[in-house]
Amino acid sequence: MTEGVIDERTTDASHGRGDRRGLLVCLLAGLLAALLAGHRAIPNVHGFGSLVDSATPLLGLGVPPLALAAALRRSRRALAAVLLPAVVWAALYGGAWLPPAAGAGPAAIRVASQNLRSGNPDPAATVAPLAGSGADLIALQEVDEEDRVDAALRGRYPHQATVSTVALWSRWPIRDSAGVDTGLGWTRALRAVVAAPGGDLVVYVVHLGSARAGHTATRDETLTALAATVRDDHAPRLVVLGDLNTAATDRVFVPLTRLLHDAQADAGQGFGFTWPAQLPVTRPDHVLYRGLTPTAAGVLRTPDSDHRAVTAGFRW
Structure with a gap:
């Protein structure tokens, strides 16, 4: 009976840590999505806003590590949260990788x-x-x-x-x-x-x-x-x-x-x-x-x- 109680508490503690870890991934994913979507709201003090603007396409590199962290923690909530910055990045910059829509034909x-x-x-x-x-x-x-x-x-x-x-x-x-x-x-x-x-x-x-x-x-x-x-x-x-x-x-x-x-x-x-x-x-x-x-x-x-x-x- 005692062993059962200990196992249950251990399991509950483990789930609690997992939830906290998943929560951290969710928080980071939310911050990344907000930065992608609202980078031009950052004040351009001493050119800092311009620097962030210029680096924004590279912020998509943050999505794979977050997805890996969510997978390692087996947190469905975190995995779902990582979709948010992925979708925002794709909406902003995914079109750059599509076949160009400009006019075809030989160049003059x-x-x-x-x-x-x-x-x-x-x-x-x-x-x-x-x-x-x-x-x-x-x-x-x-x-x-x-x-x-x-x-x-x-x-x-x-x-x-x-x-x-x-x-x-x-x-x-x-x-x-x-x-x-x-x-x-x-x-x-x-x-x-x-x-x-x-x-x-x-x-x-x-x-x-x-x-x-x-x-x-x-x-x-x-x-x-x-x-x-x-x-x-x-x-x-x-x-x-x-x-x-x-x-x-x-x-x-x-x-x-x-x-x-x-x-x-x-x-x-x-x-x-x-x-x-x-x-x-x-x-x-x-x-x-x-x-x-x-x-x-x-x-x-x-x-x-x-x-x-x-x-x-x-x-x-």
């Missing part, structure tokens, strides 16, 4: 953009895959050895526009080009009019201000300035190529997304992360557009840079 215009990395030991090797991709326009940032890059591209891309450390190489004539002030204190963006076979295409090559944890004010100001410039530009067909130092999920990116479409979101598959090149966890490099129909978008691994390149195809 192919573009590529690459941050070369200042001090790149072999920029010619970095740009070679871009030319090999069949791009008609190649936008580069952090160009500090222009002669070496030009020697690698000039044969296929006879037309060039350069301002400071940003440059555009084109298969087609460039009718006009000028620097663009983004409020950085020195010009690190350009606007060019390319005489493409289907008509004029306005191309911006941009490298916005840097952003680091706790220091995003300069980046934010340059993005606002770029959005204002694009808003005032009435060209019917326009693309923005470059390192914007901003993830598409960042709240400060909204002024641009109100004006332009994102080629990766419309015609790519996956998040298209580009930085750091060895194991990318975010996408500061972008192809934005209006007045065109995207046919494809992707990411290209290149040597000797800390960024991967971004590519896109369009038809008129």
Whole structure:
């Protein structure tokens, strides 16, 4: 009789611990779901909100450990709770992995953009895959050895526009080009009019201000300035190529997304992360557009840079 009482108490205690453990998983799952759904409600103090926004797609990595913890504790309640952040993440970002809904068919215009990395030991090797991709326009940032890059591209891309450390190489004539002030204190963006076979295409090559944890004010100001410039530009067909130092999920990116479409979101598959090149966890490099129909978008691994390149195809 005594043994039966002891066993019952032991079982009750074990169930109590199991419930508490299951409750912890439920709590963590609820917090993860709330963070995914409400990350933009976090105050953007010293850029913290932007940092969380940019990292939000990676928060889905928290779901498998929580599911495993719930399974190990044999808690149905915890397993059910883990479904909540999984569903929220899928609703927010699952569509990025579906086949793109953008227009199919051959591209009339192919573009590529690459941050070369200042001090790149072999920029010619970095740009070679871009030319090999069949791009008609190649936008580069952090160009500090222009002669070496030009020697690698000039044969296929006879037309060039350069301002400071940003440059555009084109298969087609460039009718006009000028620097663009983004409020950085020195010009690190350009606007060019390319005489493409289907008509004029306005191309911006941009490298916005840097952003680091706790220091995003300069980046934010340059993005606002770029959005204002694009808003005032009435060209019917326009693309923005470059390192914007901003993830598409960042709240400060909204002024641009109100004006332009994102080629990766419309015609790519996956998040298209580009930085750091060895194991990318975010996408500061972008192809934005209006007045065109995207046919494809992707990411290209290149040597000797800390960024991967971004590519896109369009038809008129």
